Amino acid sequence: MSKPPPLDLTETLVSSRKVFDGNLLHVYQDQARLPDGKVRVREYITHPGAVVIIPLLDNGELVLERQHRYPLHQDFFELPAGKIDPGEDPPSCAQRELLEETGYTAESWRYLTTLHPCIGYSDEKLIYYLAQGLSFQGENLDEGEHLEVFTLSLPTALEWVKSGKITDNKSVSGLFWAEKVLRGEW
Structure with a gap:
């Protein structure tokens, strides 16, 4: 019996909005399409590393x-x-x-x-x-x-x-x- 292929868990960008633009950190609020087709909010911070x-x-x-x-x-x-x-x-x-x-x-x-x-x-x-x-x-x-x-x-x-x-x-x-x-x- 073979294993089923792994699930595709990718979330796809629908739209993006920068809500804060600091000296070091930048905060975004995105709309992302989930694997089941629903759209949800994703908030995150970008950092230079x-x-x-x-x-x-x-x-x-x-x-x-x-x-x-x-x-x-x-x-x-x-x-x-x-x-x-x-x-x-x-x-x-x-x-x-x-x-x-x-x-x-x-x-x-x-x-x-x-x-x-x-x-x-x-x-x-x-x-x-x-x-x-x-x-x-x-x-x-x-x-x-x-x-x-x-x-x-x-x-x-x-x-x-x-x-x-x-x-x-x-x-x-x-x-x-x-x-x-x-x-x-x-």
Whole structure:
């Protein structure tokens, strides 16, 4: 007995309307035709995408940041990351962001994965890189950017995830990837 072909779950654009045009985010409200022929509203945010860097020092420690995040009005412990500028390729963005935010450059860059953190309401993608062979050049933060850079061992960072001290999704995902990669499992 053969398997039936997979269902076609495609939703087709009927009309689109931009309802908010911000500096970073753009919000759309579309009418989409569902596989059953009905038309429903789909609201979503477009985002330029971002890179996430897992910076690994020669001593095995990670370079992390503490940064205040306004929407939640609290400080978060995070991996360095930043949005991709128009026309910028992701590897160049990763190099730029690592230097700007932490003051480090890296000799070795390894693409790890691309993740989609908000598939229910955004097209944002996060592109992850492992950066090794770090050397400190000096911080070069963007205007209006304030953060504290520090180092932490991977086991301690994972314990911070377990205890709820690190809750930022991009960082949690990156730390889990780092664990697998550094163990040679991936």
